[in-house]
Amino acid sequence: MNMTDKYEVLRTYFGYDAFRDGQEALIDALLAGQDVFGIMPTGAGKSLCYQIPALMFSGITLVISPLISLMKDQVAALNQAGIYAAYLNSSLTQGQYFKALDFAKKGKYKIIYVAPERLMTESFLDFALHADISFVSVDEVHCVSQWGQDFRPSYLKIVEFIEGLPQRPIVGAFTATATKEVKNDVMRILKLRDPRLVTTGFDRKNLSFFVRKPRDKNAELYRILREHYDESGIIYCITRKLVEEVYELLSGHGMEVSKYHAGMSDEERQRSQEEFTYDRTRLMVATNAFGMGIDKPDVRFVIHYNMPKNMESYYQEAGRAGRDGEKAACYLLYGPKDVHINRFFIENNRENEELDAAELETVLEKDRERLKQMTFYCHTKYCYRRFMLNYFGEKAERFCGSCGNCLGQTASAVEPERTDRYPAAAVPALRPPSDAGRELRPSSRNPELYDQLRLLRNSTAKRLGVPAYVIFTDKTLGEMSAFLPASREEMLQISGVGVTKYEKFGKEFEALIRDYKAEHGDRRRPPQAKARITFD
Numbered sequence: 416m417n418m419t420d421k422y423e424v425l426r427t428y429f430g431y432d433a434f435r436d437g438q439e440a441l442i443d444a445l446l447a448g449q450d451v452f453g454i455m456p457t458g459a460g461k462s463l464c465y466q467i468p469a470l471m472f473s474g475i476t477l478v479i480s481p482l483i484s485l486m487k488d489q490v491a492a493l494n495q496a497g498i499y500a501a502y503l504n505s506s507l508t509q510g511q512y513f514k515a516l517d518f519a520k521k522g523k524y525k526i527i528y529v530a531p532e533r534l535m536t537e538s539f540l541d542f543a544l545h546a547d548i549s550f551v552s553v554d555e556v557h558c559v560s561q562w563g564q565d566f567r568p569s570y571l572k573i574v575e576f577i578e579g580l581p582q583r584p585i586v587g588a589f590t591a592t593a594t595k596e597v598k599n600d601v602m603r604i605l606k607l608r609d610p611r612l613v614t615t616g617f618d619r620k621n622l623s624f625f626v627r628k629p630r631d632k633n634a635e636l637y638r639i640l641r642e643h644y645d646e647s648g649i650i651y652c653i654t655r656k657l658v659e660e661v662y663e664l665l666s667g668h669g670m671e672v673s674k675y676h677a678g679m680s681d682e683e684r685q686r687s688q689e690e691f692t693y694d695r696t697r698l699m700v701a702t703n704a705f706g707m708g709i710d711k712p713d714v715r716f717v718i719h720y721n722m723p724k725n726m727e728s729y730y731q732e733a734g735r736a737g738r739d740g741e742k743a744a745c746y747l748l749y750g751p752k753d754v755h756i757n758r759f760f761i762e763n764n765r766e767n768e769e770l771d772a773a774e775l776e777t778v779l780e781k782d783r784e785r786l787k788q789m790t791f792y793c794h795t796k797y798c799y800r801r802f803m804l805n806y807f808g809e810k811a812e813r814f815c816g817s818c819g820n821c822l823g824q825t826a827s828a829v830e831p832e833r834t835d836r837y838p839a840a841a842v843p844a845l846r847p848p849s850d851a852g853r854e855l856r857p858s859s860r861n862p863e864l865y866d867q868l869r870l871l872r873n874s875t876a877k878r879l880g881v882p883a884y885v886i887f888t889d890k891t892l893g894e895m896s897a898f899l900p901a902s903r904e905e906m907l908q909i910s911g912v913g914v915t916k917y918e919k920f921g922k923e924f925e926a927l928i929r930d931y932k933a934e935h936g937d938r939r940r941p942p943q944a945k946a947r948i949t950f951d
Contacts, residue, residue, distance in 0.1 A: 421439075421442055421443075421446070421467055421471065424467050424470050424471060425463075425467060426907075426913060426914070427913050427914045427915065428470065428496045428497065428913050428914075428915060429463065429466075429467075429496065429913055430891075430907075430909070430910065430911045430912040430913035430916060431910060431911070431913075432910075434460075434463075435459060435460045436459070436615045436616075437453065437455055437459070437464075437613045437614075437615035438460055438463055438464050440611065440613050441464040441587075441611065441613050442463075442464055442467050442468055444611035445464075445465075445468040445585055445587060446468055446471060448585055449585070449608075449609065449610070449611050450585060450586045450587065450588075450607045450608050450610040450611070451464075451587045451588070451610055451611045451612075451613065452556075452587075452588045452589075452598070452601065452602065452607060452610045452611070452612045452613070453587070453588070453589045453590075453613050453614075453615075454589075454590055454591070454592075454593050454598070454612075454613070454614040454615070455589070455591065455613075455614075455615045456591050456615070456616070456617050456618070456619055456730075456734060457591045457619075457730075457731060457734030457735065457738065459591075459615055461554070461591070462489060464587070464589065465478060465550070465552035465554075465587055465589065466493070466498075466526065468550060468587075469525060469526045469549075469550060469552075470498065470525060470526075472549035472550050473547070473549060474546070474547035474548055474549035474550075474584075475519075475522075475524065475525065475526075475527060475546055475547060475548050475549065476525065476526050476527070476548075476549060476550040476551075476552060477527055477528075477529055477543075477548060477550070477551045477552070477584075478526060478527070478528045478529070478552045478554060479529055479530075479531055479534070479551065479552065479553045479573060480528055480529075480530070480555060481530060481531060481555055481558060481567060481569075481570075482554070482555065483502075483504050483505070483506050483530070484688060485528075485554070486502035486504060486528040486530075487502065487506070488692070488711075488882065488885075489528065490502050490528060491881050491882065491885050492885045493526060495881060495885050495886070495916070495919070496913060496915050496916060497915035497919075498525060498526065499523055499524050499525050499526075500524055500525065500527070500528070501515045501518065501519065501523075501524045501526075501527055501528070502515075502527070502528040502529070503515055503516065503519075503527065503528070503530065503533055503539065504528070504529070504530040504533065505530065506685075512538075513538070516538060516539070516542055519542055519546070520542055520545070520546070530569075531558075531567065531569040531570050531572060531573060532569045534572055534573065534576040535572050535575065535576060540576075540579070543576070543580065544579070544580065544581065548580060548584045549584055549585065550584050550585045550586075550587065551573075551577060551584050551585070551586050551587070552586075552587040552588075552589065553570075553573060553586070553587065553588045553589065553605065554589050554590075555589075555590060556570075556588040556589060556590045556593075556601050556605070557590040557592060557593050557597050557601070557727075558570045559571065559573065559600065559601055559604050559605060560596070560597045560600035560601055560604065561600070561774070561777065561778055561781075562594065562596040562597045562600055562781065565727075566778065571604065573605065574604060574605055574606055577605075578606075586605060586607060586608075586610075588601055588602075588605060588607060588610070591730070591731055591734065592617075592727045592731060592807070594807065594808065595808060598612075616809060617730070617804055617807045617809055618800070618804055618809070618811070619734060619737065621737045621740055621741060621742050621743060622733065622734070622736060622737055622742075622743055622744070622745055623742070623743075623744050623745065623818060623819075624733070624745050624747075624799040624800060624803070624818045624819065625744065625745065625746045625747070625799075625818065625819035626746075626747045626749055626792075626793050626799065626819055627746060627747070627748050627749065627819075628748075628749050628750070628793075629748060632720060632748050632750065633661075633664060635748055636650070636661070636718065636720070636748070639716070639718055639746055640665075640670075640698075643715055643716045643744070645697065646697065646715035646716060647691075647694070647697050647698075647711070647713050647714050648697070648698055648699075648714060648715060648716040648717065648718065648736075649698075649699045649701065649705070649714060649716075649717045649718070649732075649735060649736075650698065650699065650700045650701070650717075650718045650720055651701060651702070651703060651717070651718070651719045651720060651721070651723070651732055652700060652701070652702060652720045652721060653702070653720070653721035653722075653723075653753065653756055653757070654702070654756070655676040655677065655678045655702060657720060657721070658674055658675070658676045658700050658701060658702055659674070659676075661700045661720060662674040662700045665698065670698060671696045671697060671698070672696055672697075672698040672699070672700060673687040673688075673690045673691045673696045673698070673699050673700070674687055674699070674700045674701065675687045675688060675699060675700075675701035675702070675704065675705035676701060676702040676704055676705075677702065677704045684704075684705075687699070688705070691711070692711055692882045693876070693882050693883065694873065694882075694883055703723070703728060703732060711735075711738070711882070711884060712739035712884050712888050712889070712890070713738075713739055713741075713884065713888070713889045714735055714736045714737070714738065714743065715736065715737070715741075715743050715744070716736055716743060716744045716745070716746065717732060717733050717735055717736040717743075717744075717745050717746070718746045718748065719732070719733070719745075719746065719747040719748065720748055721748070721750070721753045721756070722747060722749050722750075722753035722754070722789060722790070722793055723757075723789060724757040724760065724761065724782065724785065724786055724789065725782070725785035725786060725788070725789050726785065726788055726789055726792060726803065726806050726807075727785070729747070729789065729792075730803065730807075733745035733747075739888055739889055739890045740890065741889075741890065747793065749793040754786070754790055757789075758783075758786060761779060761782045761783060761786060762779070764778075764779070764782070788806060792806075796820060797813075798811070798812075798813060798814055798815050798818055798820055798821050799815075799818040799819060799820055799821075800815040800817075800818050800821075801813065801814075801815065861896045861897070861899070861931070861935075862896075863931075863935075864895075864896040864899075864927075864928070864931045864935075865892060865893060865896040867927060867931065868887075868892045868895055868896060868927065868928075869883075869892060871923060871924060871927055872886050872887055872892060872924075875920060875923070886916075886920055887911055887912070887916070887920070887924075888911055890910065890911065891909060891910060891911035891912060894909045894910055894911075895909055895924060895928060899928050899932055899937060900925065900928060901925060901928050901929045901932060902925070903917060903921070903925075906921045906924070906925055
């Protein structure tokens, strides 16, 4: 690899010409040997902040993450980009785990993703104590703090692991959500040394937020699904029972839908996740067990069938929409029962049994306060975006102009609608009654070519056994269909097309575009209209 220029790495392996807000500052600090703490919203490109330095350091980079799905997706994407990477977690059989560990000992991998529970095991320590580890990146770092909404005691072992290494590596901490208390906790517990703190803000301008209070949630669900016909979306339910009910409801109407909750077997959950990730189904009905670390960029909407337990969870779950930067919508279907169910879960939480009684009560009190703030959000008559940003300590404009309240679509304005208006055979074929849903789809100058490119991308992904977006994202295909690149030089100007991906896949897409131009002429968008956006 031996690349010394961050822009060369960015272009060659990831296909971008420019960094997004906050990325370069964090990368520069890491390359200068400084610890960092990056607080960046979902979809802002956190992974590039540790992946690019990892390729430039002489030794190995460990990425500590609790998210099996994220590990799998990112390792698949890195491997397709020509970067040797691996993951070590509970999804591997014992044989697979030790084989990967053996390859790691031989120096095959530049980046290794590892679950926090694995760090202090005898087998992993045997590898780590003899390896050249340049950099440790801690993802979802809010899990280290009792102030965080996803506190995990296993994260407290990270600092013990780092301190036990022969030489302390550079340490990076990354999260999408962190209040002031969480930030202070992270820096103290991980013992970050004079870290470069970069907060890019919590505002996802491409997302529109809506709260509805329908008397019939299923009727409202149908209405939203009509507006987003044939688009990829996630429907979150508060309990496993509700997941099953909503899944049966939609699949009974002939919709192609997957489900995901902790009551399913590992094999069932993996199959459901792959169905959704690989676009074999367009809808996923799930509890909050699904989604952390999901890297699918073309999710156009997220529906919360119930109110989540706190703003942090809602922000992260809703933030799984629109990771490609295109417009996306986030709906919350509020009902009074949601508050009681969440309160029951909080009072009966047994996830942190390692804590003593006083510590547990402190955690519970924080959870109760967060639930109260989430309820206030659902009832506010003012801008939803502003409420959310204020919660995370950011100032915001009084009106965002794109949320339900700012658009005048208040929760109380939703009229009940009978579900029997949607016969089983009719629901899948319903098209949006207006252009409301269509305006959220990725734009394309040549929609016919865009569809042809998607078919080629999807067949390539199926042949290689990887998610479609690992080949090229929808946004990349949109640029191809707009600018009609028909040479290597032109193709490398497309955002998301790096040298490695061009050599692997670019020539097929280039040939398709040339055929299209021969048949339809050169109807490309003017070059000055092109916008460069970098995503992880």
